[in-house]
Amino acid sequence: MLGSLTIHQPATVAEAAKLRAELGDDGAIYAGGSELLLVMKEGIGRWRHLIDVKGIAALRELRDAGDRLDIGATVTHRDLERSPLLRARFPVLADMQAQVANVRVRNVGTLGGNLCFAEPHSDPSTALLVHDARVVLSGPTGARTLPLAEFVVGSYETALRADEVLVRIEVPAPPARAVGAYLKFGFHERPTVGVAALIVPAGDRIAEARVSVGCIGPTPARLAALEARLAGTSVTALAAGIDARDGGFADLDVVSDLHGSAEYKREVAAVLASRALAAAARRVRSAA
Numbered sequence: 449m450l451g452s453l454t455i456h457q458p459a460t461v462a463e464a465a466k467l468r469a470e471l472g473d474d475g476a477i478y479a480g481g482s483e484l485l486l487v488m489k490e491g492i493g494r495w496r497h498l499i500d501v502k503g504i505a506a507l508r509e510l511r512d513a514g515d516r517l518d519i520g521a522t523v524t525h526r527d528l529e530r531s532p533l534l535r536a537r538f539p540v541l542a543d544m545q546a547q548v549a550n551v552r553v554r555n556v557g558t559l560g561g562n563l564c565f566a567e568p569h570s571d572p573s574t575a576l577l578v579h580d581a582r583v584v585l586s587g588p589t590g591a592r593t594l595p596l597a598e599f600v601v602g603s604y605e606t607a608l609r610a611d612e613v614l615v616r617i618e619v620p621a622p623p624a625r626a627v628g629a630y631l632k633f634g635f636h637e638r639p640t641v642g643v644a645a646l647i648v649p650a651g652d653r654i655a656e657a658r659v660s661v662g663c664i665g666p667t668p669a670r671l672a673a674l675e676a677r678l679a680g681t682s683v684t685a686l687a688a689g690i691d692a693r694d695g696g697f698a699d700l701d702v703v704s705d706l707h708g709s710a711e712y713k714r715e716v717a718a719v720l721a722s723r724a725l726a727a728a729a730r731r732v733r734s735a736a
């Protein structure tokens with residue numbers, strides 16, 4: 449049972465932030481509601497006021513900002529999956545969005561809601577990490593921008609302040625010729641492991657590689673050791689598949705849970721990383 453509720457429908461981000469400040473622990477931001485309403489129905493959280501941010505035009509914008517993509521916090525997974533702009537310029541993100549949950553959840557669930565809820569078994573934060581994405585937060589004292597890596601700080605934990613609203617996600621355009629892939633694996637409703645890879649080729653050499661892994665610990669992480677090892681290596685060798693197991697997985701904070709032991713997750717993550725990199729390398733060769 450949800451009990452009696454007051455729904456507020458601010459027209460601007462400033463109004464929403466003001467409501468957050470005024471309502472304190474009694475109010476929660478309500479976007480698609482796919483996480484929030486579950487939490488309330490299961491009695492895990494209780495708020496008497498919901499601040500419905502779906503009517504705020506600025507939060508619904510999906511914009512090509514030249515050297516970056518701006519995704520408003522309430523743009524849904526489904527809008528992103530189907531966006532011609534995303535498909536053309538950020539195909540790894542479009543592919544990842546198409547793999548989130550099921551079409552019913554994707555239709556209502558928003559990117560901002562996904563990031564603010566910070567459920568560790570989440571796809572977007574992993575894929576956004578290889579794009580060096582940033583978040584723009586707004587509160588009564590103004591706006592601030594944070595790298596996504598500093599926004600998601602733990603399981604269900606973000607750097608969002610109690611009077612702030614997530615306004616948009618800024619995704620810098622990847623370097624020219626960059627190609628990538630996002631792969632996930634799981635047998636529950638939410639993913640057990642997600643891996644994103646992006647490589648920048650220079651002929652048959654890899655000028656730059658970015659790899660991130662998510663779902664296996666409290667926060668997604670870039671694999672700096674693997675990225676460093678790949679720089680300068682051959683695209684052809686990568687396409688054939690590499691053993692990624694010594695790529696820094698041992699240093700990650702990995703949690704044993706219903707999805708499996710930490711050891712198992714490290715192993716699956718290494719296999720997925722190798723496959724995602726091979727898929728990206730094959731794309732380089734087919735584009736040549």
Ligand SMILES: Cc1cc2nc3c(=O)[nH]c(=O)nc-3n(C[C@H](O)[C@H](O)[C@H](O)COP(=O)(O)OP(=O)(O)OC[C@H]3O[C@@H](n4cnc5c(N)ncnc54)[C@H](O)[C@@H]3O)c2cc1C
Pocket residue numbers: 476477478479480481482483484485501521522547548549550553556557558559560561562564565569570571572608612613614615637638639
């Ligand atoms: C059956 C099921 C399967 C799923 N499978 C997957 C999956 O495979 N991969 C995956 O990544 N995710 C999965 N999810 C999670 C899904 O992606 C999220 O539920 C969804 O994106 C959350 O968005 P929302 O708009 O519904 O958030 P809401 O439920 O509205 O909000 C979630 C939280 O974020 C806060 N919030 C929302 N917007 C803002 C904002 N702009 N500023 C500040 N705070 C805000 C809310 O107060 C709340 O605390 C699954 C969910 C379900 C129910």
